[in-house]
Amino acid sequence: MATVKTKRTLAKTGVIGGLVLGALFAGLPVLWMLSTSFKSNGEVFQNPPKLITSSFSFDAYTEILGNGAQLRFFLNSYLVAIAVTVLTLLVALLAGYAFSRFDFPMKKTINAVIVSVQAVPPITLVIPYFGLVVALGLYNTYPGLILTHMVFTLPYAIIMITAYLNTLPKELDESVKVDGGTGWTALWRILVPISVPGLIAVGVYTFMISWNEYLFALSLTRTDDMRTVPIGIQLLMGQHSYEWNQMMAMSILGSIPVLILFLLFQKRFIGGLTAGAVKA
């Protein structure tokens, strides 16, 4: 019996050792980013490197937050991401309702097109988008970014919302229709209120995609007052002869919305994500 116990302890030590090693691989770069954001720029590459230096301060953060140009990047990112999220949920909800509650010619074909949109490379789209956005007068504007971001967010949102609505019994809609209501009232009065958990998960993912988007934000805007956070981080890299502490502070500030959303909705989010990846 003692050997079984020893074996178990050994296995446990092995697993913990492995987990700690992996955690260092995953977590150390993030920890180093955090630590650098509190250093003075002169100490970023000091030898030997220290996690916390004598000059520990929030200067890099106050520098970023006190700079109107940097704050503008955040404002732009919030505006675009929130608009994309609201519009995506609205459009996807209507489409999801059609897919879940109706049978109609071309249903399978339309569904297949929506699924395949996810695979089209952004780099293929960015060239005609540039031509299109310029022609429509949307170059370097919010609507140009919001519209093009929806090509990434809409397919996933439609697939997930359709799957969610499919889990809700059809009797719910019928009860409204018996009372003389239409499908429209059934959707908004009954289905939407009970779909809130599913809509939140889809909304969080949509927000993250838009917040993180890089290629379109880079190509379809020109002036600094239209740039989003990811591009702002890149601009910071070019202009200030490498203010590493500020770059790290900006990176952390730019990651906070996504980190908070993820921590709040972790369970629901992972569930939805894996369901989408496995079943979509």
Added chain:
Amino acid sequence: MTLLAPKTAEPVEQAAPPKRSTLARRLVPYGYLSPTLILIVVLMVVPIVMVISYSFRDNVIVQDNSVFAGLANYTKVLTDPDFLAALKNTAVFITVSMAAHLVLGLTFAMMLNTQLLSGVTKAVFRIVYILPWLFTIAVVAVIWRMLLDPSGVVNYVLHTLGLINEGVNWLGDPGKALWAVTFINIWSGYPFFMISLLAGLQGIPNDLYEAAAVDGTNWFQRFLHVTLPQLRPVIISMAVLDLIWTSQQFALIWMTTGGGPLNTTEMLSTYTYKQAFSEYEFATASAAAVLVLLITMVLAFFYVRSQRER
């Protein structure tokens, strides 16, 4: 599969009193779908037609006297050594990234699925393991530019361990840059595999392991004959998704090396981008973009087929 698909809507429709004409009722679902259909036409159908037509023309976008150019743009791209280098680099980048994502994702998922530790401990580790995936690529790029700097902390550690003699410029050395960006991509991408594989592992019924244990199998045999076959569908679909995403990676390369030094990290995406937005050769860029689309379509075809097999 197809035969079993339930016809969901009809009972509801029949139960509703026939107030409106049949035609109007038939149009209802299209009404709900109309915003989606309009967006798909504007964001997908029109742009793809546009990029294909650009690829057969010359002087597009920047000038308005575009002329038909036949296959000239394609010949130019396919004989451009930079494009061929990009093709090769992309293949290396994808293959190594995918293999590492799978190995790391599976190893971490199995460690996180252990029965030996408490739920709380595992939850803490799980959050740490997901961290790299929560940062946008722009952030990942600046973190690693700092860490991999010649006087950065990675070089310090390697130097202290006696593995290198002087600071290595990982992202600036033509012989090392491709490996460096691939490593960064591995770091930022494995959590997605891990999350899905963890969900897959949790779905494997315990009876299978118990039955295998009764048969006197060891840990490795159970991994080979129970775990892997059970995870096969998840692994296949994740691998194809990863293939598609990694082939589209742009921001990471653009913000770390910009395709350099000497084209050693040039990818299909950065090549196409440079043709369009640095050289303003939109016609050439369109030909490259159409080739990228064709490659992706082949990959997507395998994805759909792998999904059907399940």
